[in-house]
Amino acid sequence: MAKEALVYRKLVHPLQIKAPEIFEFVQLKDSGVMVMEDAGEKNLEQQPHPSHFLEASRELAKLRMKATANLESMEPKVIDNYLVLKEDFLVLLDDLLKSDKLSETKVLLKLKKVFPRHLERLYQKIPTSIIHNDYHAKNLLIQNNGIMPIDWSLAYLSPHLGDLYCLVNEAHTWCGLTREEILYAYLDVTGYQMAHLLWQLQIGGLCWLIKTLHWLVYGGTEIIHGSETWIPDLLKDLEGLYQEIV
Template sequence: MKWGGSEMAGEAAIYRDLVHPLQIKAPQIYAFMQLKDSGVMIMEDAGRVNVEEQPEPAHFLEAARELARLRMRAAANLEKVLPKQVIDTYTVSEEAFLALLDDLLQSNWLSGSEILLHLKAALPHQLERLYRMVPVSIVHHDYHAKNLLVQDNGIMPIDWSIAYLSPHLGDLHCLITEAHAWSHTPREDILAAYMEVSEVQLEDLNWQLQVGGLCWLIKTLRWLVYGGTDIIPGSDEWIPDLLQDAEHLYQELTIAS
């Protein structure tokens, strides 16, 4: 049984509306009750050990393959099985990411941030290209080791409470960061595992990773500076590191361009 409050209250709806219709490997939901500001789910016990508890390189590599599989499956099924109203409800558009960036620049925390100002100038073109060239898929947005269950037949992502639809590849950015932190698995190995399943070539994958990482950082920073630091004590200390990550991705994107 799982209880969720605030933004986590809609997790059952995400399983119902997105995860299960798109045929993504995930726990089954047997019953749920949705209240105004909270929700309770009775769900499958899909495993007791996650990749954070068993941070072996092989598990991170399989998580990369599973990410490629679920993204391809979601992109292929999206318009076939999801009503337009559901797609519209859960899609985060390129304009929405730019609006989040504007919010950051107007916040008390990050007003006048040099890197965010650089992104304001550079990101519109990159997002336009991303949304034009890459199919919309599902974004977990918390594709971290703690949310990846180890099973006999592979890896099962759990905790889809903040998932949405977008073409960006921020989940792979998260996984690369986690793999390095927990097991020192090289970035190149994660990319190679992802490409074993996906149809994307390395040059294009690197570009998608840069833009996707920036999308993930913008959305995460927006959540932190507009309330997240109050929810998670000490999370304000994450902000400088996230900005540094944004700086690195921006530099990579600039060099590649």
């Protein structure tokens, strides 16, 4: 991806979170070349042990806390460039309702009525942190001292916990861990109350699903062959989260 090196240089590395080191890079108009640290041989898809997924949950908590703390010293222009506001998610939701594929979709219409107040609470109560936006097993490398997330090309700034939502689903798919088991690992680091973390997970899931659906509807299905078949399942997941927050 043409802007991937820039994301590492401007956003990821200044936040001092766990990520591969970039030794050299060349930025071209429509592409880029990076010489990147060899951070590990196996990812969680290749070795889907429950202990690895639990450590990935703890690692996510640690990197989010560190990113939030280091945001204070980051240049305001960089923050503005990568920050996704609550209004941006509402625009994405409106766009979905205007699309040919999803206009008048019932769950989106229902969500439009309740999502704004939850976003308002999220952005008021939860500090901004970094969002990996692809925190899946294939991007989580196993190291002797824990887990290293790679492929930060889609990263941005927001308070939501969409990354944890993705990890919960992956952990259940790959090794049968429950949502509660992943959440308790996260709580080991943060000290949140379970009820509060569960609400954050629900809103984060909605944010991730809306963003992913928007990408699919507005071009993604043309890029990845067969990805249109993902949409019904994503809408089903959206309905499930909606039922949990009302």
